Amino acid sequence: MFEKILIANRGEIACRVIKTARRMGIATVAVYSDADARAPFVQMADEAVHxxxxxxxxxYLVAEKIIEACRQTGAEAVHPxxxxxxxxASFVxxxxxxxxxxxxxxxxxxxAMGDKIESKKLAKEAGVNVVPGFVGEIEDTEHAVRISNDIGYPVMMKASAGGGGKGMRLAYSEQDVREGFESVRREGKNSFGDDRVFIEKFIEDPRHIEIQVLGDKHGTVLYLNERECSIQRRHQKVVEExxxxxxxxxxxxxxxxQAVALSQAVGYHSAGTxxxxxxxxxxxxxxxxxxxxNTRLQVEHPVTExxxxxxxxxxMIRxxxxxxxxxTQDDIGIDGxxxxxxxxxxxxxxxFLPSTGRLVRYSTPVEAWAGDLRGNDGVRVDSGVQEGGEVSIFYDPMIAKLITWGETRDAAADLQIKALDRIELDGLxxxxxxxxxxMQHSRFRSGELTTGFIAEEYPEGFTGAEPDEHMLRTVAGLVAGAQCTWDARAGRISGQLNGPPSPGSEWTVKMExxxxxxxxxxxxxxxxxxWIEGTWDWHPGKSLSTATADGKELGVHLHRNGAWWNLTTHGRRYRAMALPARLAPHAAHMIEKVxxxxxxxLLCPMPGLLVKLHVGEGDAVDAGQPLATVEAMKMxxxxxxxxxxxxxxxNAAEGETLxxxxxxxELE
Incomplete structure (x- = not known):
């Protein structure tokens, strides 16, 4: 067994590998960039190399720097x-x-398998079903248009070396191909150093299922059941199970x-999907x-574990x-x-615009994962950030992974809702x-999933989980209770004229x-x-508290914003104002700030790099026409x-950071 390994990565996966290595008695080496100098994974490792x-x-993409770090520290192996x-392959x-x-x-x-074009050819030769498409070299946009017209719309354009949802565009028409082909090429070049693109038919009502494989160097390859990853946004997975x-x-x-046969055909060992x-x-x-x-460990591997x-x-280490x-294969079961x-x-x-900045407040319902594959009481958090740290524009925007386990699917989903209520995240x-x-959506609960789930269920964007009448009344009661507590505290300030005022019990809450x-x-x-029976442990200055309403437990986030309250619970933000009932009729006379x-x-919606301006001064534009392309977090x-x-x-130039x-x- 190795005595020391180097982790050629960052963030939560670096923390994850370090923890298992530590449990196995293996020393670890972290490598880090300027942006990660104070990151948790750097602090956790036994050694760290800039x-x-x-x-x-x-x-992180310079192989020679990783190898030199191995030489400096004497690391015998690298986990990527x-x-x-x-x-x-050249790194290996x-x-x-x-x-x-x-x-x-x-x-x-x-x-063989990392190149999407070549892997499809190999899979086809091995008798594996492949999606109809074009897997040769595509010369330019016009060639891509001809291919797409031949296949029939909709089609998917993918960077050959892509992954993680990057370098992918869905095209429903020739115009979509013309607009998106060069972007796919650039994303492939910028993220993976390879601008080749292939085009394939887009399967209607698609579900994304993946098989976890695990093999050793002695010829054994096993499959560890499947994962469903159909809940995606912009082809990037959001929920896996x-x-x-x-x-x-x-x-x-x-x-x-089939997955095992394909793996054996290329002499595969280690974990793969x-x-x-x-x-x-x-x-x-x-x-x-x-x-x-995917010839590597997947982001979603914890659900299989x-x-x-x-x-x-x-x-993988063993x-x-x-x-x-x-x-053996017979030993692989499904528990819960x-x-x-x-x-x-x-x-x-x-x-869903990318957001960067400092984590002013960050806490999770359980401590970061410490070794139990199912976490603490069925809740596991794999995280690579800490309070006070910064989420920068340079890397993937993932902050953490929340994993829950239950005897049934509903139990695991209920645990997700409860745990998500108790995550504190302020600053971005x-x-x-x-x-x-x-997790609350009726269609998700029924298991009727496709990769178009988010686009189909939130066509006008996301405004929060849909509350029922009982939830609305509960939130109104909480806001009134908060205002009463706030006013009562203000009444305890000494030296007030006419003595301390009484906040009273009759309130009018304006909300939704x-x-x-x-x-x-x-x-x-x-x-x-x-009547709503309940309790609440909130006091002024407390941002996260626990409330019960008719026996149902809620995690409540509450912040004061001028005369208004911002309250978040169960997947929805509420903006509300509570007034003493006797004063409420006069609120209509207050002047609103316009x-x-x-x-x-055209405002830049997130911090990023202005990659391309599609128009110039004096150009006439139509509604929906592309004006600019901004790159943020590798997208x-x-x-x-x-x-x-x-x-x-x-007002801005290409190549400028905004x-x-x-x-x-500005338009006339």
Missing amino acids: IGPAAAAES GYGFLSER EALEKENIAFIGPPANAIA APSPFVSPEMRRKMGE VELIVSGADPTGESFYFLEM AITGIDLVEQ VAAGEKLPM WSIETRIYAEDPYRG GHNVDFLSAL GRQFDVTLGEGGATVDGQ PPDTSKM ENILRAEKAGTVATI VVDAVIL
Whole structure:
């Protein structure tokens, strides 16, 4: 067994590998960029080596710097995590020349399966179902248009070396191909150093199912059941679960055996994933097609660990050291259900725009994962950040992964809602409310999933989980209670004229465009004539508290904003005002502040790099026309005109780094 390994990665996956290595008695080495100098994974490792500037292309993607760090520290092996160099065959070959073990598959398997074009050819030769498409070299946009027209719309354009949802565009028309092909090329070049693109037919009502495989160097390859990853946004996974609510035992066996056969065909060992696209329109479940093989550890590996009891990182290390797998296919079972949600630094209330900044407040419902594959009472958090740390524009926007395990799918989802309520995240936008809303959604609960779920269920964007009448009355009661407590504290200030005022028990709460009449009482409140029994442990200055309402427990986030309260619970934000009932009629006479008109300006919606300006001064533009492309967190975002007009002035230049709300251009 190795005595010291180096983790060629950052963030939560670096923390994850370090913890398993520590439990195995193996010393660890972290490598870090300027942006990660104070990151938790650097503090956790036994040694740490600085490898360059913040940009990944100058640090984490430079193989020679990783190898030099191994030389300096005497690390015998490298775990690549996911992303960065994890699927680069040349990196594995370079390590082998230095007699450094790679904790992953052999270089030939990475080369064969890491290239999406070549892997499809190999899969087809092996008799595996592949999606109809064009897997040759595409010359330019015009060539891409001809291919797409021949295949028939919709089509998917993918960067050959892509992954993690990057370098992918769905095209429903020739115009979509013309607009998106070059962006796919650029994303592939910038993220993976490869601008080749392939095009394939987009499967209708698609479900994304993947098979976890695990092999050793002695010829054994096993499949560890499936994961469903159909809940995606911009082709990036948001929710993963194991097992899938769609897959039958017979379907699981067929998929698993096919994944094993493909793995054996390329001499695979270590952990890997065969990704399949399944037609949800086929009730037999027979219509599944090979998408790609990820020759690395997946982000969503914890859900497989939770239902099988197998530590995949530990097995990867043992396989790399030459050990045989300690289990057979018959030993692989399914115990319970596990769901993982990805907590991203992006604001779902603003079209999921990337959000960067400092984590002013950050705490999770349980301590960061310490070794139990199912966490603490079924809740596990894999995180790579800490309070006071910064989420920068240079890397993926994932803050943490929340994994829950239960005896049933509903139990695992209920645990997700409860845990998400208790996450504190202030300082930047995040998707916690959105994840909670997904867990509560009736369609998710029924298991009727497709990769178009988010677009279909939130076509007008996300405004919060839909509350029922009881939830609205509960929130109104909480706001009235908060205002009463706030006023009571103010009344205790000494020296007030006429003595301390009494806040009273009769309140009017304005919220959600409605008005609620609230009477506070002992052990609860009457809201619009209905009694709600409950308790609440909030006091001024406390941002997260626990409330009960008619026996239902809620995690409540509460902040004061002038005369208003911002309250968040169960996946929805509420903006409310509570007034003494006797004063409420006078509120209609208060003057509202009108926000400035910015409708003629194109504002940068997030911090990022202005990659391309599509128009110039004096150009006439139509509604929906692309105006600029901004890159943030390794993803390109096309900004479009909200209305027709003429470009009056250009205020930014290509290659310029922009802040939020920076004016890119103005229309006449």
